[in-house]
Amino acid sequence: MSFLTPAFLALGALAIPIILLYMLRLRRREVMVSSTMLWQKLLRDREANAPWQKLRRNLLLFLQLLILAALVLALARPYLPIPSVINGSVVVLLDASASMQATDAEPSRFEAAKEETRRLIGDLGGSSQMTIIQAGLTPTVLTPAANDKVALRQAVEAAQPENGAADWGAALALAAGVVQGSDNGRILLISDGGLPDDLPPLPVEVTYIPIGSSGENLAITALATRATEQGIQLFASVSNEGETDQDALLSLTLDDVLYDSRRISVPAGSTASAAWELPEGTAVIQAQLSEQADDNLPLDDTAWAVHEGGVSNRVLLVTDGNLFLEQAYSVLPGIEAFKAPPDTDLIYNEDGTPTFDLYVFDSVPLPDPPPDADMLIINPPLSAASSEAALLTVTGTFSDTVAVRLADSPLLQFVDWRNVNIREAKSVTAPWAETLVEGEGGPLLLAGERNGRRLAILPFSLNDSDLPLQIAFPILMANITDWLNPGRVFDTPTGLQPGDPVTIVPGASATAVLITKPDGTTWTADVAEEPIFFTETGQLGLYQVTLRDDNGDRAAGSFAVNLFNPAESRIVPQESVQVGQVSVDTAVEENIGQRELWPWLAAAALLILLAEWWVHFRGVRRPNLKLFERLNGSKRSAN
Amino acid sequence: MTLFDESTLRKLEQLTLIADQVRVGVMKGDRRSRKRGTSIEFADYRNYTKGDDLRRLDWNVYARLERPFIKLLEEEEDLSVHLLVDASTSMNWPDDPDSETNKYGYAVRLAGALGHVALSTGDMVTVTLLSSQGDRSWGPFRGAQNSLRLFQFLESGTAEGITDLNLSLRNYALYGRRPGLLFLLSDLLSPHGYQDGLTALHSRGYELGLIHILSPDEIEPPVSGDLKLIDVETGQDAELTLDPATLDLYRRRLQGWQNEIAGYCHGRHVHYIPVTTDTPWEKLIMQTLRAQGVVK
Secondary structure, eight states: OEESOGGGGGGGGGHHHHHHHHHHHTSOEEEEESOSHHHHHHHHHHHHHOTTHHHHHTHHHHHHHHHHHHHHHHHHOEEEEESBOOOSEEEEEEEOSGGGGOSSSSSOHHHHHHHHHHHHHHTOOTTOEEEEEEESSSOEEEEEEEOOHHHHHHHHHHOOOOSSOOOHHHHHHHHHHHHTTOTTEEEEEEEOSOOOTTOOOOSSEEEEEEOOOOOOOEEEEEEEEEEOSSSEEEEEEEEEOSSSOEEEEEEEEETTEEEEEEEEEEOTTOEEEEEEEEOTTOOEEEEEEESOSOOSOGGGGEEEEEOOTTOOEEEEEEOSOOHHHHHHHHHSTTEEEEEEOTTOSOSBOTTSOBSSSEEEEESSOOOSSOOSSEEEEESOOOOOHHHHTTTOEEEEEEOOOOEEEEOOOGGGTTOOOTTOOBSOEEEEEOTTEEEEEEESSSEEEEEEEETTEEEEEEOSOGGGBSGGGSTHHHHHHHHHHHHHOOSSSEEOOSSOOTTOOEEEOOOSSOOEEEEEOTTSOEEEEEOOSSOEEEOOOOSOEEEEEEEEETTEEEEEEEEEEOOOOHHHHOOOOOSEEEETTEEEEBOOOOBOEEEEOHHHHHHHHHHHHHHHHHHHHHHHOOOOHHHHHHHHHHHHHHO | OOSOOHHHHHHHHTOOBOOSSOOOOSSEEEEEEEEEEEEEEEEEEEEOOTTOOGGGBOHHHHHHHSSOEEEEEEEEEOOEEEEEEEOSGGGSOSSOTTSTTOHHHHHHHHHHHHHHHHHHTTOEEEEEEEOTTOOEEEEEEOSGGGHHHHHHHHHHOOOOSOOOHHHHHHHHHHHOOSOOEEEEEEOOOOTTOSHHHHHHHHHTTOEEEEEEEEOHHHHSOOOOEEEEEEETTTOOEEEEEEOHHHHHHHHHHHHHHHHHHHHHHHHTTOEEEEEETTSOHHHIIIIIIHHHTSBO
């Protein structure tokens, strides 16, 4: 224990006048009594019975000295050095990544981190300020710089762990911004490690408070389907991130029905794989690990996969023969391409509805009327204005085909048009279409919507240009086909991770998109302008997509969000983390905090003062009023 | 005449002191003696034996029964009454000698009353003031005509000096004359105790009455705080802090002391009469002493 203002201890000399006053006061009043015989007996009795009676006579002095001591000590402001890192302006970075849900700390690492934060709040010095930042998918400031412990505790209480990886770069940048300009800034990382190696250096001191003790974890790190000739093939891999070999039961549930359970052994630090042939028509696959010996992170024991093979788009190529086109469509995923001559009768069903999802007309006249479907029209032939006035008009040809303007359109994404040479192109006008590639002589690519259908026009023959020889061609074809006929209303990369956005393309007829999250809540968005971004993919599991149009709700498939993140599954607590060029080690319990004790001393002084007052009052009370009455009464009666 | 007024004296003259055990008279008095004697009060018959005084033969019985019986008659004799007043300084308390509750004044008045009663009934009265300066004695005298002199003697004395009760009482027992009924009027606040003296008196055949006089402020000390208590008799001091707890302890201590005295007296057939000086002395004599069977 040390003192902040030890000079005040000199006031302890006030004890001398107190003692002097007391000694003066103690010059006892002399009172004559008839005999001290009884009193002497009393004295002997009391001293024999209680040796401390002598002390008790000095109780008041003792109490007064105690009050003085407490007050003087309080003035000297003693403090206890406490193991604390809290002083000045402090930023606490609370790791909320998925690995913090590991249960090796009771009840979870995140709760332990919260507890640690609460302890830090308790140690917060009087003039210090604390900012708590939750490092999650996007860093969140739980409390801005505050000294209000109640508010800080409430903020910590409300913090929830997330299911994805933490964006440490952004979190540290935010923290650095908070401590910028304060003299005594300090950043505290409460984490289980797992920080990326390429973090920028920070201008202030960083302390790392590690959480977690065990790294044992068995995780499903991959679950994917592939359509093969034999059917659907499922591939799963399970990795053991711990230090002991483990056995586990991997169960497959297909569309909510248990399909297979397989026991797999995963040696420490390695990965085991398994493959299944699944029956046709399987859509939703759930893989579940169970019966593992030591698994601290339940989050990655379950994975979902959605097989997308069920839906494929039928495309009819109406052409005299175009190798480039056929090749391009044969490799496009999700496309089932058919080829037909110009005079085909496959365009319509018997009832007049289109038989295909997408029609590609290559250098052939359009049927009359054109099919009520999405169309790609390549090199439309010159025609009489009357017949095609409704759709497009081809007025002639032009040969100055150097592209002068490319529109910013998804159709041209990743398309390099600079080296494309075109010998001759048709002059096409279509009022509904937007020119995407503008050549010197006229449009080279047009696209637009007409009567709820999407149409694209390439007004030149592929054989008259070197476009099919360029890398741009398959990309352009894929873009155009995707745009013309998206097939699925959403497109998800395999291995969608928490926080990844999902683009929803609901199609022209839909008015709203409903997405049911794994916890049962529903997210709704009105279709206004395409595309719709769904970003609330924080939960792990299966998301059901429903489209709402004039005819009611229509299921449009589902997608899965999995924690396929080796960095998060690797939950081994790290002893140190690397920030910038500096390796930040575990915070040593430093005795740099101080807890001042004067309030307690002042309170003690007050209590002793009360006790002293009580003792004093009790000591001088005159209890003999009755006797005086009796004396007076007897005098009267005697007279 | 300051001790008593006329009406009080009249009242006192109707009283008689009673002694149960002491029947040793030498002069003819008003009291029945245990001895058979010559009074006119009949007591009993016994067979005649040779040498008996024929004057005491009951001739009437002899005439009827033809057998000689001697008539036994009551002997009536006087009582020796001793009044011992403790005249130590501690008795002169409260300090004001004219105070109603002054113990010495009270004791003197009580002694006067008892002496007057005894003189009125023809008893032999000896009054002694016990003091370290030498005991002052009055008597023995008998006869009501001596009351005035008794009162004068009592008024002339003062309470001062130290009294060693044991010593005084033993001396009294040793040099005492006729044992009889003895009243000790004292506060018993004697440093060396009183038991030996009482025992000496008892063994000499005195019938004892112990009137234990305490003033009210000795029972309930009206003081408190940090005090140095000084003994008016011995000059000894005691430093005490009087808080309610201590006062309570004192009261219990006092009660225990009185109980101890009472127990001692009870075992020796001593009449123990504790009295505080705020009790009217008439009430003490008329009621308390009557209840104790000391007077009737």
